[in-house]
Amino acid sequence: NFQTEEAHKMFVKITEAYEALKDPEKRSNNAYSFMNKQPFYSGEEYDRLLHDGLYHNDPLVDNLNEDNFNNYLKTGFYFINFYSPFCPPCRNLASSWKKLAEVYNGIVNIAAVNCKIQPQFCFSRMRIHSHPTLLFYPNGKKGGVVYYNGDLKLDSLEDYIMMFLRNHMNIPTIDQLRSKDKRMAYVLGSTMIERDDLTRIAFHLNGVVTFAIVEDEDLRKKLTSNEQATVVYKYKDVTKEIESVDEMEIVEDIVRHLPKVEVIGPEKFKKIRNSLRTGSQKTWVLFFSTKNKNRLQLHQMINAFPDMNFGEINCDKMPELCASLHVESAPAWGVMKKGGVYQRSPPGADVKDFIQTATAAINLHTLSPSDLQRILDGEDTSIWVLLLAPYGTQWEHIIEPFTQASLDHLDKENVNFGIMSCTAKTAKYCTQVSYQPVVVIQQGAKRKMYQKRDYGTLMTDFIDMAVNSQDIELTEQQLLEIMQVSSRQYTWLLAFVPAGRPCGYTCDNLPYEWMVVAKKLRPLKFVRVGILNCATNPTDFCANVRWPTARIYPVSSTEHISINLQELAQAPYILEWALEHIVDSAQKLNWQVFSKKVIAEELNPTGTKKPWLVYFHSPRCFSCYEKYPAFAIAGYFLNTAIQMGRVNCISERGICQQEQIMSYPTLKLYLSRNQRQRFSTVINIPLRDYETVLKEVKYHIRKYDESLLAGIEQNVRKSIHIHHDEF
Incomplete structure (x- = not known):
């Protein structure tokens, strides 16, 4: 007996399924028979499916990867399919997913991630443990994510989307x-x-x-x-x-039947540009149209930006004007902004986001081939930060951080940002610099290139350093002056990069790392940083440069200290080595020294014992190398007030266990008993930067014994905002 009709129906379904599984003929027709019918792929077919995935040729399904995922999410609805091209349920879902993208085009952003070629991104970062996994973002980047657990049929997927749409759309x-x-x-x-x-x-x-x-x-x-x-x-x-x-x-x-938009021709375009160059503030948004293309998005943007001017350029009737504005195919978008600066939307960009950011980035240009060549030839003496995208390469993931960098430098009048997306016809203009997307800083004939793949914080730091710091590249004459002791007024830290030597990534990346080194050492006004790059500036001295090398030339010394950079190529390692020789103020502590000098108690405190600032670290910890300059530079300024020590927690494990060191690096200030305090005190000091260390240590020492700070205040104030005049 069944208490409910639903229970009876469920019993019937289970019985039918059990009978089907017992019967070989019925089992072969079962909906799950695909589990025993995995298709066979040749090597070529397997490779093609692995790399192309299931949606490579579908224009409505956005293919995502680790590089473009963060920049992809904006505002609105997003439905993302994490799949493997060899997973049968994933393959069965593909046709429904493509149809979903077609039906909801312009309403919901439908995307897919091929986890077979992005395993680290899917499993470690996104926590995807089965395929397919469908994630729905109802509020884009700003909101949370919802895991879809329903049926994979098209009707079920549509019902799920409509549930969200109806909550946002009421028709009275x-x-x-x-x-x-x-x-x-x-x-x-x-x-x-x-x-x-x-x-x-x-x-x-x-x-x-x-x-x-x-x-x-x-x-x-x-x-x-x-x-x-x-x-x-x-x-x-x-x-x-x-x-x-x-x-x-x-x-x-x-x-x-909506109101018509003003049509822009060559003469009208010239008037708009001249007006913006002579003081007009109102942005013009240009829509490049072609025959039989829907203008829905144009009217959506007019509604989204009511305070902007909109114009339409018909590329069927005015192909020359479209070509001059770098538009190869329509529909496309462009923005004319304050100062007459023109910027074209990159392919596949979110139009609303493009208009908003492009309007604000008044120093960001879309460059023509002639503009780019003029800049690369050194005819423009202002600073140009360039994003070059060779034909056929993926560069969309670089646009957002590059645009943000341009916004960060709006106050710099002599700094301009430019984008050159090369076509098949203009490919040579990009490939003369690089065959991959690259960020270049060009000032006259001098050029710096960003060689890393990280287009987030590292790229923006590189741009900031290149724009705001003095040039650190040396000429042969400058090098000879440095090597003469009689004319040397500073301690110099120099890098030598060989030309024509197979040191690969180390040599390519060393100019960037040396800029990081120069930035970190700016507070030390007696130190200067330079680099002799024989690859870009060959001199007679370069014949002696066989390997990437760093040298320290102390002031008033005939000797120099040298090290091979092949195994020490990153800035944190270089800085630790350099600071140990430049400001050698931290004593390496073992158990005997630590127990006698740092934590030993005086029976009758005399007040002459200085506090200890101790840096606990591990040679296996990269963060320890990154944060060491904060400790070393702060210690240089505090040298008359405190004593500095370092403890290697690998070789001196007993000290670190006693001091309860739970993470590396850790910085502790040891204050022994004196007339003001009856008990010894140990204080944890945050290790963000050297200014924070200075501030925290001075605060505690001032309460402990203010006389210890005599003589260091003036030097610290002078050094905090010093301008470094590197060559």
Whole structure:
């Protein structure tokens, strides 16, 4: 006996499934028979499927990877499929996923991640442990993520999306007509158009046209006598009766009857540019159109940016104007902004986000081939930060951090940012510099290139260092002056990069690392940093440079200290080596020294014992090398007030266990008993930068014994904001 009808139905289903599994013939026709029918792939087919994935040729499904994932999420709805191309359920889902992208194009961003070639990204970062895994982002980057656990059939996926759309879109039923000054679309009856279709139509035109349902027969007669009409669009003197029930036909019909946008020709374009160059502040957004392309997005942007001017350039009628503005295919977008600066939207960019950021980045240009060549030839003496994208390469993931870098430098009048996306015809202009996307800083004939793959913080730091610091590259004459003791006024830290030697990445990356070194050492006003790059500046001295090498030339010393940089190529390692020789103030502590000098108690405190600042570290900890300059430079300024020590927690494990060192690096200040305090104190000091260390240590020493700070205040103040005049 079954207590409910649902329980009986479930029992029947389980029985049928069990019978099917027992019968070989029925089992072969079972819905899960694909588990025993894995397709065979040749080596070529396997490689193609592995690298191309299931959606490489679908223009409506966005293919994501670790590089572009963060920049992809903006505002709106996102539905992302994490899959393996060899997973049967993933392959079965592919057709539905493509159809979903087609139906919800312009409403929901449909994307896919091939986890077979992105395993680290999927498993470690996104915590994807099965395929397919579908993640829905109802609020884009700003909100959380929802795991989809439903059926993988198209109807189920649509129902899931519609659940979110209906929460954002309410179409009211009205009993009187709205004002003619408002763009209205009257739906003649709630059953005339399928509910889901109507929701999608209203979503496409959200903010552009207001939808309302008319059920009242008298109100319907006021609108139209056409019994075949399903929707009536009205705005001022325009009335359009639409008889279709197809959602895209209705959208296109309404868009065709929206107010026309001003057409821009060559003469009008010149007037706009001249106006912006002579003080006009209002941005112009340019829409590059072509025949039979829907203008829906144009009207969506007009609604999103009501304070901007919009113009349309028809590339079928004015191909020369489009070509001069670097538009190869339409539809496309461009922005003319303050100062007459023009920027074209990169392919596949979020248009709303592009307009918003491009308008603010008034120092960011889209460059023509002639503009780029003029800059690379050194004819422009201002600083240019260039993003060069050779033809056929992926560079979309670089745009957002590059644009942000341009926004960070708006206050620098002599710093300009430029983007050159090379086409098949202009490929040589990019490949003369690099065959891969690259960021270049060009000032006259001098050029610096960013060689790393990290286009986040490291790239913006590189730009900031290159723009804000003096040039550290040396000429042969400058080098000879440094090597003469009589003319040397500073301690010099120099790098020598060989030319034509197979040191590969180390040599390519060393100029960047040396910029980091120079930035970190700026507080030390007696130190100067330089680099002789024989690859870009060959001199007679370069014949002696066989390996990448660093040298320290102390002031008033005939000797120098040298080290091979092949195994010491990153800035944190270089800085530790250099600071040990330049400001050698930290004593290496073992158990005997630590117990006698640091933590030993005086029976009768004399007040002459200085506090100890001790740096606990491990040679296996990269962060310990990164934070060591903060400790060493702060110690240099505090040298008369405290004693400095270092403890290697690998070789001196007993000290670190006693002091309860739980993480590396750790910085502790040891204050022994004196007349002001009856007990010894140990204080943890944060290790963010040398200024923080200085501030924290001085605060505690001031309370402990203010006389210890005598003589260091003035030197610290002078050094905090010193401008470094590196060659």
